[in-house]
Amino acid sequence: MSKRLKVAVLGGGSFGTAIANIIACNNHQTYLWMRSAEQAEVCESERQNARYLPGYMLHEQLIITSDLAQAVTGADLVFVSIPSHSFRAVTQQLKPLLGDETMVVSTAKGIEPEGFTLMSQILEQELPGHPIGVLSGPNFAKEIVQQQQTGTVIASENQSVISCVQETLKSSTFRVYANHDRYGVELGGALKNIYAIICGMAAALGAGHNTQAMLLTRSLAEMGRFAQMMGANPMTFLGLAGVGDLILTCTSDLSRNYRVGFALGQGQKLDEIVASLGQVAEGVNTLRQVKQKADELQVYMPLVSGLYAVLFQQKAIAEVARGLMVGEQADDVEYLRGN
Secondary structure (H helix, E strand, O other): OOOOOEEEEEOOOHHHHHHHHHHHHOOOEEEEEOOOHHHHHHHHHHOOOOOOOOOOOOOOOOEEEOOHHHHHOOOOEEEEOOOHHHHHHHHHHHHHHOOOOOEEEEOOOOEEOOOOEEHHHHHHHHOOOOOEEEEEOOOOHHHHHOOOOEEEEEEOOOHHHHHHHHHHHOOOOEEEEEEOOHHHHHHHHHHHHHHHHHHHHHHHOOOOHHHHHHHHHHHHHHHHHHHHHOOOOHHHHHOHHHHHHHHHHHOOOOOHHHHHHHHHHOOOOHHHHHHHHOOOOHHHHHHHHHHHHHHHHOOOOHHHHHHHHHHHOOOOHHHHHHHHHOOOOOOOOHHHOOO
16 A cells, blocks of 8 residues: 555644654655644744754654644544543544544543543544544654654554554654554553653662562553453553553653652652643553542552552552552462463
């Protein structure tokens, strides 16, 4: 499938900008939509997104606009790279503008509080009949634009979506893998942000390699346990969108969620941290939703419960950490038990 497509990327953040640029470099008619007309004009004239990816020049054929109709009318493929709190509102604006066959792919990693709704489920609700997909993986935009070798995952029940996204985004430094477990891939992208906060906190408190390895591995176990209860395939978490994204986000200060945790570990207050960040740290919001759902489903998630106690119940970090170590003994790999 080598025909030239019209592709729109909605959202002027770092990741949306990075993938829009790849698509433009692949000679597709590419639009990057930003909500702010002022920001779009500046990026269009300067040929860079100075706010999120300073110093990186954008492809000359990438069209940057604040006109949603211009960006999506007649598009073959639309990526929605909008933070979760604005995701539904933007999706609702799309409905009258899309053609019947337009494929729509979410890249957002979050959960809407009402009904524990993932972003691709919002797409299903607001855009019935459209082929839907999710793009997720260990993908720091800063490294993508630096041409670092990067892998990501396109997940969809629809093979045509998978094939189209693979063809549209592939490059010599960006490889797109396929998965049909859309729900599992999307849950992985959302859940790992919680554990990045925990790992950042541990690093600030001087945790060694042993501790970080234990946290990463038990985080993966919690993610798989929760996802299985939610109807996803726990094996999905052995891939890029699970353990790959977990390792990336939990071990690097390029991660906003890791930086939130690190600041918490240094004794800063959550409100101050979020205000100073200037960008959305999805893990704080996701923690609330996952804690509520885990309690409802009676899923054993001690790390989630521990972080919730620190952030929202004013428990001391040291006290919570001790509780985690003396809690009930558990199997290492639950899926080996044969039940």
